[in-house]
Amino acid sequence: MTHLFKLLLGTVALRPYVFIFLSAYLCSSTVNFGLRTTLQFTALTYLVALSCEWSSVHNGFPFGLYHYIESTREQELWVAGVPFMDSLSFTFLAFASYTMALLVSCPLYRRGIDLRLLDTAELRRAPRVWLLAALFMVMIDFAVDPLSARGERWFLGKLFWYDPPGPHFGVPISNYIGWFVVAALSIGIFQRLDSRFGRAGKPWGIIAGLPSRALLGPALYVGIVVFALVMLFEIGADEIGWASIFIFVPFGALVLHIVTRPESYGGASAVERHLADFPFNAAYITLDNNGGSSESRSTPPLRRPAGRCANLSA
Numbered sequence: 001m002t003h004l005f006k007l008l009l010g011t012v013a014l015r016p017y018v019f020i021f022l023s024a025y026l027c028s029s030t031v032n033f034g035l036r037t038t039l040q041f042t043a044l045t046y047l048v049a050l051s052c053e054w055s056s057v058h059n060g061f062p063f064g065l066y067h068y069i070e071s072t073r074e075q076e077l078w079v080a081g082v083p084f085m086d087s088l089s090f091t092f093l094a095f096a097s098y099t100m101a102l103l104v105s106c107p108l109y110r111r112g113i114d115l116r117l118l119d120t121a122e123l124r125r126a127p128r129v130w131l132l133a134a135l136f137m138v139m140i141d142f143a144v145d146p147l148s149a150r151g152e153r154w155f156l157g158k159l160f161w162y163d164p165p166g167p168h169f170g171v172p173i174s175n176y177i178g179w180f181v182v183a184a185l186s187i188g189i190f191q192r193l194d195s196r197f198g199r200a201g202k203p204w205g206i207i208a209g210l211p212s213r214a215l216l217g218p219a220l221y222v223g224i225v226v227f228a229l230v231m232l233f234e235i236g237a238d239e240i241g242w243a244s245i246f247i248f249v250p251f252g253a254l255v256l257h258i259v260t261r262p263e264s265y266g267g268a269s270a271v272e273r274h275l276a277d278f279p280f281n282a283a284y285i286t287l288d289n290n291g292g293s294s295e296s297r298s299t300p301p302l303r304r305p306a307g308r309c310a311n312l313s314a
Contacts (some may be wrong), residue, residue, distance in 0.1 A: 004077070011076040015156075017084045023093035028216035034203025037193045042091045045186040049090035052182050053082045060169070063178035065163045072157065083159065090123075094186035096224060097137035099217025101129045104258050107266030107274075109236060109285055114211040115259070116285065118266040118274040125191040130184070136221070137183035138176055139251065143244035144229040145171045146237065153235035167239050202280040207286055218255075256303075 012019050029038040056063040068081065077084035107118040107126065124127065146169040152158035166172025197203055207213065225248055232241035258264050266274075268287055275282050 009061055009073075011085055014072065014076045017227065018085045018089055021092045021220065022088065024216075024220050024223070025095050028099070028213075028220060030205040031210055031213050032216065033194055033206070035205035037197050038205070040193050040197075041095070041190050042187075044189050045091045045094055046087050048185050048189070049087040049182055050082055050235055051080060052178065053087055054080050056178065057081060058128070058295040060174070061178075062174070062181045064166070064172040064174035066160050066175075068160045069158055071150055072159075083249070086159075088184060090186060092220065093137055093140055094133070094183055094190065095225065096134040096138065096217050097183065098129075098187050098190055099214070100136050100221045100255075101133035103218050104255055105129050105132065105213065106258065107270040108264050109271070110284075111284075116212070116214060116281070117214045118270040118285075119278075120273050121195065121277040122140060125195050128243035129219060130187055130191060133181040134180055134273050135185045137187075138179050138219070139178060139247060140224060140228070141179045141231065142168075142224065142247055143240070145175060145230050147228050147235075148241045150237060153237075154231055160258040169237075170241075190271060206280070 026042070028039060029041070036191065052062055055061050056066060057068065059065075068083065069076070070081075072078075072083070079087070088116065102117055102119060105126070106123060109116045109118050147154075148156060149162065149170050151160075162172055162175070164172075166175065169178075183190065202208065225244075229241055229244055229248075232238075232244065271285055271287060276284065
């Protein structure tokens, strides 16, 4: 037990950035979806990721064949031949991607600095949200995996190598297919857990009055991407850095367009649908002159968001 505790402490000391992102995820998920959903999602996604990584190390499915370099076995926790922090990372990557998909899919509501999603139970589990989230997670890996494969150039250390290297800066295409598989499974798990535990009153841990709490997950997504880009340029991998920027700049422009366009903001019908599923938000969403955003008052609010929500949940 003492040795296990030392390995856990060593894992935190050796990979502090992972646990910064993990802590941000745990807080963001709890205040938005509740503690029970968060903990069960963390455990189940870790097991899915660990199983897929173990399979890839042994038979090349689904990420392609790669090998870990076990130089840190006495410094950090390993589980079944896989670094603990590696599989754990999939939890916050999947969550951040899912919340980003919700941000670009839901009608919005703003009152001052408080930006909220007018999501519904149906929209949260919509197939299009699931697909977008999985793709957004693969987008992160376009920067993260080439960076990780060059771990000897930064504080990650040389952790693994692909057998053989692939065409995308040394990363095989099968790796990205594998990431999509894990993302799809993980996000599907989250949708199922949220559907199961999020409907019976207010789940414990949700802080309904926290302003702009729906932006915490997307902010985590941005933070992960920025970290990867900064590190790519820091280690001199400028080609990979610029290739990644050319992926995320158009994506960022699209997100900015969505959150600033008047038609993205919901009116009375969108509010009613949202509060029918999440009545504990009623104290923080109103349609009076002080409560509704200027965008929702200046456009026909009863049709555009309703159609948008219905189309996405079809």
